[in-house]
Amino acid sequence: MPDTEITDIKETSSDIVGLLYNGTVDTKGSLSVLSYSGTSYTVPGNTPIGILQILQEAGTINKLSIGDELMEKKGILLLDGIGNLSFGDEAGWYVKVNGERLEDVVLSETMGLNRYLLNEGDVVLFILGDPKGMVSESKAYLTVTVGEIHEVLAEPVSTNQGNETVKPEQDTLNVTTNEDLPKLNEKTVEEIEKESSPDESDTKSSNTSSTGDQEILYSGSFSLPSGIVNITTTGGDYEIDGDTPLGLLKKLMDDDKISDVSVSDKSMRKGGILFLEGINDYHFSGDKTWFVLVNNILLKDYLYPDTDGLNVYGLKTGDEVGFYFGEPARPAEDAEAKLIITIE
Known part of the structure; x- marks a missing residue:
């Protein structure tokens, strides 16, 4: 004691x-x-x-x-x-x-x-x-x-x-x-x-085709972005790697696959990460937010910013990346909207 x-x-x-x-x-x-x-x-x-x-x-x-x-x-x-x-x-x-x-x-x-x-x-x-x-x-x-x-x-x-x-x-x-x-x-x-032994299990969620009122904002294959891209946030512009989830969204927007991406930099000071606020007309609402699955494994950006940050996590050829708008605790098929991208 x-x-x-x-x-x-x-x-x-x-x-x-x-x-x-x-x-x-x-x-x-x-x-x-x-x-x-x-x-x-x-x-x-x-x-x-x-x-x-x-x-x-x-x-x-x-x-x-x-x-x-x-x-x-x-x-x-x-x-x-x-x-x-x-x-x-x-x-x-x-x-x-x-x-x-x-x-x-x-x-x-x-x-x-x-x-x-x-x-x-x-x-x-x-x-x-x-x-x-x-x-x-x-x-x-x-x-x-x-x-x-x-x-x-x-x-x-x-x-x-x-x-x-x-x-x-x-x-x-x-x-x-x-x-x-x-x-x-x-x-x-x-x-x-x-x-308090560490929990080794990954948070997983199903990635299914559209059901009910779920809107698919984009679904298809996309070449792995490379180099540095510039992304605009609520607090200014940042240069990030293109082969990250946010880099991928920026490329999709540049190619007119989606119309808008909203990003916050409020967590830059503490965790060095950018936070995905909105895609097209779907924006953070308190009970619903955007979350990302890579090969059906949830990126826990706030918990592991050094590895899972959406401006940090490195994507590779063959990855299936899902962006879902809903409650992260629920299955992905319950999300209100989604984008599904296969990296080629």
């Missing part, structure tokens, strides 16, 4: 801090969480974000960095930092519940960190590191066992705080055994890793 104050934690990717907290937390009905934009959100206490807020209010962690850039579009809050340990080039915060990772951005409706409702006895891991690696090899992690559950709110409520920002008293993450804090229930690293 950690019983000292952790100080002078540097933010270089090579530093390994290890286990920061291990205990049981009783949840509150609802509480207010302040994002770094200055807006407060009321969230259920038995959500991952709610658990972290409880730990902050108890003094276990002295700083919580919450992003709300996807609140308007997806209704979710993002975990950017705990203490002075924040999202970096080689490590980001992610959450596992009973060993299963919450894909909060891809499956925002059910797995958003301010939406996913925890049950008594759930084991929640907050991990800073590579999602494909072992917990013991991560930069830092906290493990929380959910205790008593109190009445919760169904949806987050926001309150604009103007220019108010989070101003922690110090840039360290404190771990203490004060009796006022949640009761600790220690587990070994081996037990934690067993509970």
